[in-house]
Amino acid sequence: SDSSSSHDSPPSTAIAGDSVTTVANDSAQSDSNAKCQTAIQTLASIVTTTDIPSTISLLLDDDAVYAAISCLLLRPDSGAGDNNLCRWLYDTFQSAEPSLQLLVLRFVPLIAGLYLSRVPLRQPQAGFEAVLLALYAHETTSRAGQAITVNIPDLSHPSIYHESKGPTKNNSTCLNIAVISSTLDPHGTVRSTRRARIVGVALELYYSKISRMPRESKLNFCESCEKWAGQNGETEQSRAVIPTLSDDSWRDEENVALGGRSERDSGRIPLPWELVQPILRILGHCLMGLKVEDREVSEAANKACQSLYLRSLHDINPKA
Incomplete structure (x- = not known):
């Protein structure tokens, strides 16, 4: 009969395709859950x-776990190659699971801050370097090594909404291209020679997910910026005061002259453009916090900007 023949007919291609898609999605979800549970x-x-x-x-929103991991990272030997936490951060990011990678990115400011500040101490930091290289390799692959650029409007060209009295220029040959991030x-x-670029790319990756980063992570970044600037809370007003013989500033300068590192300059690092560019983007985001809960981050970013500003004045004119 017609009814029996309709039951015996094979399923349509659309139904079969939906079934395959469902099975594939279930398999991917199962694999994702397995990676998360292992981590x-x-x-x-x-x-x-x-x-x-x-x-x-729940792990992404757990402040206690974030604080516990931060305490482990702050230990003097935390960046060693045999450090279990560094190995976990490396393996977790390499899992290619977005939620796990997001978890690792939360600790980029702390890792970068500790790593760069410890470089002058010549401590073994193979663990930190492995994590930073994993972030760099991920960004290199996702961008296929290409630079990130933007086209800047040229005001010398006539607007498309207005009539031009002069000869029309060929925009294709007169593009003003600005490089946001160079090739990788x-x-x-x-x-x-590569350190600043590798850490800078890790900070660029952090900035791309900054809207998902917790308050503590942003505060860690602002604190790192102050240390990198080497100002130790110095403000423009206090800097303008002429020191007397009893001021600690004289003792600081003497320590530097003798080859030591003053307390004010503790953590101070070179700040090439590869680092400054992502630093300013992240601080810009932190400064724009308008919510009440963002006020602490905004104030910390403001202090970091002041320290970097004073550092720039010193780099331009060391005697200033």
């Missing part, structure tokens, strides 16, 4: 001072 279980064996949530969504070459190690 959570491994983290629980490293962080023993607080309970680790059972799901990645693959690097397997961190050398002194």
Whole structure:
């Protein structure tokens, strides 16, 4: 009969395609859950001072876990190559799971701050370098090594909405292209000539997800900027005061002259453009916080900007 023949007919292509898609989605979700559970279980064996949530969504919002991981990173030997936490951060980011990568990115300001400040101390930091190289390699692959550019309008060209009295220029040959981030070459190690670029790219990746970053992470970044500037809370007003023989500033200058590092300059690092550019973008975001809960971040960013401003004045004229 017609009814029996309709039941015996094979399923349509659309239904079969939907079934395949559903199976593929279920498989991908299962794989994602497995990666998250593995990362959570491994983290629980490293962080023993607080309970680790059972799901990645809860872990991303857990302030206690963030504080516990930060304490481990602040230990003097935290950046060593055999450090379990650095290994976990590296493996977790390499999982290519977006939620896990987002978790690792939250600690980029702290890792970058500790790493760059410890470089003059010549401590082994293979663990930190592995994490930073993983971030750099991820960005290099996602961008195919290409530069990020923008076209800047040229006011010498006539507007398309107005009549031009002069000869029309060919816009295709007169583009003003600004490079936001230069091309990326693959690097397997961190050398002194590449250090600023590798850390800068990690900060660029952090900035691309900054709307998902917690308050503590942004505060860590602002604190790192103050240390990198080497001003130790010095303000423009206090800088204008002429020191007397009893001021500590004279003692600081003497320590620097003798080859030591003053307390004010503790953590001070070179600030090439590869670092300054992403730093200013992140601070710009932090300064624009309008919510009440963002006020602390905005104030910290303001202090960081003041320190960097004074540092720039010193770099332009060291005797100023």
